[in-house]
Amino acid sequence: MSLLEALRDSKQKRLDELFTFLRFPSVSAQSKHAADIRKCADWLRGRLSGMGLKCQIMETAGHPVVYAEKIVDLNKPTVLIYGHYDVQPPEPFELWRSGPFSPTLENGSIVARGSTDDKGQIYAHIAAVETHLTTTGTLPLNVKLMIEGEEEISSANLPGFIEKHRDLLKADIVVVSDGSQYAPGQPSVTHGLRGLVFIEIKVTGPNRDVHSGSFGGIINNPLNALCKIVAGLKDADNRVTVEGFYNDVLPTTDFEKRMWAKLPTDDRKFAGELGVPELVGESGFSTLERIWRRPTLDLNGITGGYQGEGAKTIIPSWATCKITMRLVPNQYPKKIMKAASAKIEALSPKGVTVEVFEHDGVPAVETPTDGPWLEAAGRALKTGFGVDPVFMKEGGSIPVVQVFKEKLGLDTLLIGFGQKDDGAHSPNERFRCEDFENGCRTATALLSELGAVKR
Secondary structure: OOHHHHHHHOHHHHHHHHHHHHOOOOEOOOHHHHHHHHHHHHHHHHHHHHOOOEEEEEOOOOOOEEEEEEOOOOOOOEEEEEEEOOEOOOOOHHHOOOOOOOOEEEOOEEEOOOHHHHHHHHHHHHHHHHHHHHHHOOOOOEEEEEEEOOHHHOOOOHHHHHHHOOOOOOOOEEEEOOOEOOEOOEOEEEEEEOEEEEEEEEEEOOOOOEEHHHHEOOEOOHHHHHHHHHHOOEOOOOOEOOOOOOOOOOOOOHHHHHHHHOOOOOHHHHHHHHOOOOOOOOOOOOHHHHHHOOOEEEEEEEEEOOOOOOOOOEEOOEEEEEEEEEEOOOOOHHHHHHHHHHHHHHHOOOOOEEEEEEOOOEOOEEOOOOOHHHHHHHHHHHHHHOOOOEEEEEOOOOHHHHHHHHHHOOOEEEOOOEOOOOOOOOOOOEEEHHHHHHHHHHHHHHHHHHHOOOO
8 A cells, every 4th residue: 555545544633633733721821721731741641652653752941842753764855844732822702603623614614723834734744654654564764753842932942952952953954834734736846935023112101191181292102202203214105214134134045036936826816815995015026025025014013092982081101012024145143233222212202201012032034945855845745636746935934933043043945734724823724625635745745755765
């Protein structure tokens, strides 16, 4: 029996197992689910051990990491497969058509929290490993799996874990499936991720909320002041006004221009799907350049003053906001944070106190666009989906990819099996059954392809 035939015959079994995995409310952000996180990790350990892998639960300062390995021949390549078993909070519950942890099939999709992010995608790799073992009795290369429980809360303990266990995690290449295809039926290899900088601004005025009639006109309103500061961070062409913000930005490469020219794009349709009148961004760049190759600055939230029902005529004592900046290759988080803080200070008006709180940032990541590992991934995706993959970048950030490069010296193959409209982090999150099956076929073929690479 061939590997793909074995996958076909195990379809219902794999679906049943994924449903069991999805029933664990492994919400890392909420302490009330700490026991559920542990139960989910225990279940994973039992599942992986039952397949014949050496598996253990490894403690961190937070939620544990499930680590498993099968070393078949030290002369063969080793792949490190990363995923996460924790999920986003499911609230608001009332918007779910069924229980977020009661997986259901709906119009050809698996609907449940974590179905696409990331339980369904990492389970495709688990199924691939089992398919090889049950069909051939062995694996075509050495396999290590690291499945963590804190990705949805920024993986704060993972860099230290990787540093501590560098020898255990030695490999030739990392594989991460925690994203999407370019479009339905159009698989992709992601060769770059934008970085991230996060800052907060607090503006303080009077020592208490005061009457807007008695004091309006003689003191500066912190909310007004904050809005002026934020407005001053971008110009009419949607360019960031922070001094030196674009100094280190590299131009779009010829390779990227060639690859992206092949990708179907429809700005009007994209805008319609988002429910906005039109797309707006930095002048002089295409939509794909704006989300994959250009840096950004966005206000994420603003708080201050009265926000209850009806009117309350006050000047608030304070106002705060959160801002993120997406970075591209050659930009450095600390340098950008310092420049942004200096710009905010320059924009700060009289009569208020302005504080900037700088948080940790991560740089952008790029992986080589040629070489045997990427070629192997391309062949596996064609086997799984039936068409050649395209090359794309991702506007978001996956901090662990940079950690793998920095701590282990490893590049990462980013192969997403989901879709952009799967609703990750949203009510009624879904994972199309077709994408799960294609992902299982791809992951199975990928082990064979990577095993054949000459180191």
